[in-house]
Amino acid sequence: MGLARALLxxxxxxxxxxxxAEPPHLRQQGSARQLVVGGEPFLIIGGELSxxxxxxxxxxxxxxxKLRAMHLNTVLAPVSWELVxxxxxxxxxxxxxxxxxxxxxxxxxxxxxxxxxxxxxMSTYAPSWVKRDQARxxxxxxxxxxxxxxxxxxxxxxxxADSRAFAALMAHLKQVDGEANxxxxxxxxxxxxxxxxxxxxxxxxxxxxxxxxxxxxxxxLVAHRDAxxxxxxxxxxxxxxxxxxxxxxxxxxxxxxxxxxxxxxxxRFADGLTRAGKAAYPxxxxxxxxxxxxxxxxxxxxSGGPLPHLLDVWKxxxxxxxxxxxxxYFANFVEIVDWYHRPDNPxxxxxxxxxxxxxxxxxxxxAIGAHDALGFAPxxxxxxxxxxxxxxSAYAMLEQLAPxxxxxxxxxxxxxxxxxxxxxxxxxxxxxxxxxxxxxxxxAYADIQRPVxxxxxxxxxxxxIQTGPEDYLIAGQGVTVTFEPVNGGSAGIDxxxxxxxxxxxxxxxxxxNGDQTHQGRHIALYAGEWKIQQVRLYTxx
Ligand code: DGJ
Numbered sequence: 001m002g003l004a005r006a007l008l009x010x011x012x013x014x015x016x017x018x019x020x021a022e023p024p025h026l027r028q029q030g031s032a033r034q035l036v037v038g039g040e041p042f043l044i045i046g047g048e049l050s051x052x053x054x055x056x057x058x059x060x061x062x063x064x065x066k067l068r069a070m071h072l073n074t075v076l077a078p079v080s081w082e083l084v085x086x087x088x089x090x091x092x093x094x095x096x097x098x099x100x101x102x103x104x105x106x107x108x109x110x111x112x113x114x115x116x117x118x119x120x121x122m123s124t125y126a127p128s129w130v131k132r133d134q135a136r137x138x139x140x141x142x143x144x145x146x147x148x149x150x151x152x153x154x155x156x157x158x159x160x161a162d163s164r165a166f167a168a169l170m171a172h173l174k175q176v177d178g179e180a181n182x183x184x185x186x187x188x189x190x191x192x193x194x195x196x197x198x199x200x201x202x203x204x205x206x207x208x209x210x211x212x213x214x215x216x217x218x219x220x221l222v223a224h225r226d227a228x229x230x231x232x233x234x235x236x237x238x239x240x241x242x243x244x245x246x247x248x249x250x251x252x253x254x255x256x257x258x259x260x261x262x263x264x265x266x267x268r269f270a271d272g273l274t275r276a277g278k279a280a281y282p283x284x285x286x287x288x289x290x291x292x293x294x295x296x297x298x299x300x301x302x303s304g305g306p307l308p309h310l311l312d313v314w315k316x317x318x319x320x321x322x323x324x325x326x327x328x329y330f331a332n333f334v335e336i337v338d339w340y341h342r343p344d345n346p347x348x349x350x351x352x353x354x355x356x357x358x359x360x361x362x363x364x365x366x367a368i369g370a371h372d373a374l375g376f377a378p379x380x381x382x383x384x385x386x387x388x389x390x391x392x393s394a395y396a397m398l399e400q401l402a403p404x405x406x407x408x409x410x411x412x413x414x415x416x417x418x419x420x421x422x423x424x425x426x427x428x429x430x431x432x433x434x435x436x437x438x439x440x441x442x443x444a445y446a447d448i449q450r451p452v453x454x455x456x457x458x459x460x461x462x463x464x465i466q467t468g469p470e471d472y473l474i475a476g477q478g479v480t481v482t483f484e485p486v487n488g489g490s491a492g493i494d495x496x497x498x499x500x501x502x503x504x505x506x507x508x509x510x511x512x513n514g515d516q517t518h519q520g521r522h523i524a525l526y527a528g529e530w531k532i533q534q535v536r537l538y539t540x541x
Contacts (some may be wrong), residue, residue: 023174024184026284026322026346032372032410033323033346035284037109037181041406043368044184044375045398046111048076048351051119053382055083057098064106066385071395074109074184076350076377081116082127085165093172103182111350111377113187114169116273117162120290121195121302123151130161137161140200147202150194153269154204163276174281186283187350188274191290191327192266193302199258209261213250217264218243220316229339231309235260255298260313262304267317274320287318288325288350291336294423308339315344327351327379331421331458333363341371351379361394361530362418362461365476368398369416369463372409390459390477390530397475397530400501404465404473412436417443417479418461419453429453435486437466439537444480448522456527470494470537478527485539493520494536506534
């Protein structure tokens with residue numbers, strides 16, 4: 001039990017009044033933003049359920065224990081608007097309460113995904129009373145006026161109804177989970193974006209599009225003009241950085257300006273929804289994003305979501321949203337996380353490929369080690385819990401390392417490594433170099449004597465955590481690590497132990513030397529199993 005929670009419990013015992021814990025929240029540590037739960041930082045070692053799993057308690061029953069046995073500490077689970085508000089104003093929390101019960105019984109935390117007005121652009125999770133009342137809850141429209149299966153973000157009634165339901169969910173969570181803090185964070189909607197055209201052409205949308213670009217958006221762009229994402233630089237700065245005018249005048253005619261318009265109005269909707277939820281119970285809240293494939297045009301992908309080229313628009317339009325979280329199903333993971341990890345945006349990966357993807361474990365290790373990620377979750381975790389592949393071994397390693405990771409994030413004492421892959425799957429397996437403390441580490445992903453990539457190389461990875469002046473935890477698989485002092489001389493291995501942490505205590509296994517360290521020249525973590533070595537270096541001249 002953390003100190004904060006112990007004090008809280010003592011206060012509750014002394015007064016006899018049950019005390020609500022401080023809700024999970026984000027806190028700065030050095031350059032990192034961390035999730036704090038019960039007063040202690042928390043690393044999400046997660047997995048997201050397939051979309052329909054959480055709708056059935058019976059269907060989920062056999063999965064919980066298996067997910068815990070895979071060393072998950074958190075499950076990302078949808079909450080569907082149609083299940084919790086089957087009739088307007090009548091709430092049914094059975095689906096939520098069964099998630100809480102099962103998670104607690106299996107020592108798991110939850111991130112809840114609010115599938116409200118939008119899920120993957122569409123509005124299929126809205127209750128029947130919303131779907132069927134097009135007068136009150138109008139649909140987005142195509143240019144010829146036909147409706148699509150997407151609620152229009154320009155309808156005040158839709159925002160009001162979604163907000164009432166979302167706020168009711170948050171109020172319920174506060175009531176039933178305000179002390180236990182099983183729910184850590186909440187995702188607002190799922191993969192918002194307009195399809196199959198770049199903007200809504202309903203009458204309300206057309207009227208909004210005829211208005212000038214709102215002052216708040218322009219002010220934000222002006223205030224952040226030196227730090228705008230490249231896409232916004234091209235659309236706005238290079239077009240003359242106009243401070244008033246139409247969407248086309250400021251951001252480009254046709255789809256370019258229209259997509260900025262869509263992004264702004266989706267962001268405003270998400271902001272309103274988030275505010276309503278936080279007013280009831282202020283958990284951290286984020287919006288996830290379906291990334292666009294290179295070369296696709298607006299309208300061909302869910303347009304106006306918090307995409308890389310629209311991040312500034314979302315930051316301006318949705319300040320209540322704590323961060324934007326990329327769903328990454330593309331091979332260029334290293335490049336994408338670099339776009340989304342920013343001083344104003346901690347990294348969290350709610351969907352890191354499907355759970356059977358062999359690069360998932362290395363992506364988790366990389367995001368957490370290199371980008372201080374709050375956590376990582378592959379998608380459809382329930383589909384692999386009988387056959388988890390490398391994920392179980394990687395998650396066992398992360399579970400053991402979590403206290404060291406959390407202590408080091410944001411301080412320069414942790415780095416993560418994995419080979420770079422391009423969108424087209426091509427692999428750059430050149431070694432990576434990083435300075436941690438007084439040593440420079442070179443991490444190679446292929447045999448350093450015969451450096452060729454094999455099909456598994458994309459799944460190799462490592463993290464290095466400094467725990468003392470010359471002490472490091474080096475953990476991973478498929479890597480060879482060499483080192484040299486930054487201040488001259490040569491580095492040798494004083495000791496290298498492989499082993500594991502049990503309840504935070506190091507349990508050494510073999511003392512590695514001889515062939516296992518190439519006679520003192522390197523640390524090798526062989527492909528196959530994710531392992532930890534406790535290494536002490538020294539300098540000689
Ligand atoms: C991304 C969505 O966010 C998920 O809910 C799910 O539909 C997956 N795509 C399917 O690949």
